[in-house]
Amino acid sequence: MATSAVSKTLQGASGQWKRYLAQLLITVWTHRYLYLMLVLPFIFFIIFRFYPMVGNIIAFKKYQLMHGIWGSPWVGLKHFRSLFDDPAFLRVLRNTLSIAALKLLVTFPAPIVLALFINEIRHMVYKRFVQTIVYVPHFLSWVIYGAILYIMLSPANGLINNVIASLGMEKIAFFQKPILFQPIVIISSLLKETGWAAIIYLATISTIDLTLYEAAIIDGANRWQLMRYVTLPGLAMTIVTLFILQIGFFLNVGFEQIFILQNSMVLTTGDVIETFIYRVGIRQARFDFTTAAGLFNGLVGMVLVLMADRLAKRMDLPGIF
């Protein structure tokens, strides 16, 4: 009696399982074209995203050209140890953190202020004019922008130095002074990207309920008070979300920008993890050693992104994913 009940249940279960499997197969077959579409993207992700991820193992190997990634002998944590004993890498780490912190403190708030100001312009033509001008540099490459900076800051006859000279002061070789490199990086990203970054805030401002402004005006609020007590709170969500995102990508200090602006004279303050990996890794072909640096960078980045995402979700914000 008991046995038959058990076997019945089992049979029922396996019957259910079979039905489920059949259902699944039918769904898969009906949508076979959808899987067909995914074939090429899948191959792309395997070759160019996941295969290199596995290639990170050369951080634990002594890379030999003849034996390739797989055949080279293991060396354990040797490269990580020499990495953290290398004064050049410690310098690179310090520079990366310093530029990242400066970008968070200076270039993050700037577009918020710009958006608040642009929002105050009632004169439509002037508004369009300002917007058009501050968005343009975003579309030009860092090569072009960097070249323009070189021209502007040229010690011999650049505009800035002409002004400095006409004020009776001594000309400055901007790109040869290590102490000026990080300020140049920050100011150039401010000038190039602030306008563009303000768009998302302007978009959010345009969704704020107008009746809030009307009510505040009836209560006697002036312009600053409207900005401070209506517009800014309306932006709070966006600001916090983007701030968390920024923390998640803290270590991405702008490879292309820094690569283009730096030169051998400012490496003490201008060398960051990514440019270090390129110069030592690809130029000097020290693949294994710099993969250790890259892996370290990637793991720290991953932890930061996951923490930022957790933080966002705890605050009931959309999160990164």
Place this chain on the structure above:
Amino acid sequence: MVAARSFRFRFETFLIYLGLGIFAFVAVTPFLHTIARSFSAEAPILRGEVYIWPVGFSLDAYERLVFGGTFWLAYRNSFIITTSATLVQMLMTILCAYPLSRAYLPGRNFFMTLIVFQMIFPPSLIPFYLTVREVGLIDSWGSLIWPYAINTFNMIVLKSYFQALPKELEESAIIDGANDFRVLLHIMLPLSVPVLLTLTLFYVVANWNLFLPAIFFINDGNKQPLQVILRDMIWSMQLATQTASADDFERLAGMEALKASSVIIAAIPMLIAYPFFQRYFIKGIMLGAIKG
């Protein structure tokens, strides 16, 4: 009292207008200065007399560039790279986004997990470089296209857009006997033209401005895109002017104006396309913002 308040009101407005005016001026001055230099004679530039208006108007620099040939090669390379890369990227992005936008598709979550994982843990430069080398793409334009065939952010924007389209359209087409390819091609894509256009422009700008991948993967000078050629020109001119001696003067004649006009010639296509791009880019930012 009222008068005082309205004065304060206007004064604040004035401050805001002025502040923005100064920012816009500082942002635009480098461009004006470079344009002014490119149209100036060499002597006034060297004497530091050029500010934001040409001095001793001259088209020599542009003549040298237009008849020099290097820039035509650069334009041609960048044009071919941009069109082919954008085509591949749009195709791959659509092929990836559409199936992943279908919630009922078995295995979809697995695939999405993989994609999110490579987003938070992207491959580091060296293994990526070695992979491109192993695949045999070094020194070919393929190295600027295939390793960058899908931008995950763009793909997710498109996927969210497909997801938001009404389900009934797909269902009725399937009942009428259409397969998924036809649904995508004849129903989904025509409904997504604005977002497709925006993503195309995102890709076009990125491809046209492409620099680092070419530095990594291309050694052949004849295959370099515009950005790399421009940088090499500026650098060699910079080096030449810094190490010049008096007898080099002949060779260096016009170098400063030449530098400026190279920058302007390289920037022109983007500046011409800018008004068109601006409109669609702003739409694109909004699309991205919806998803976060």
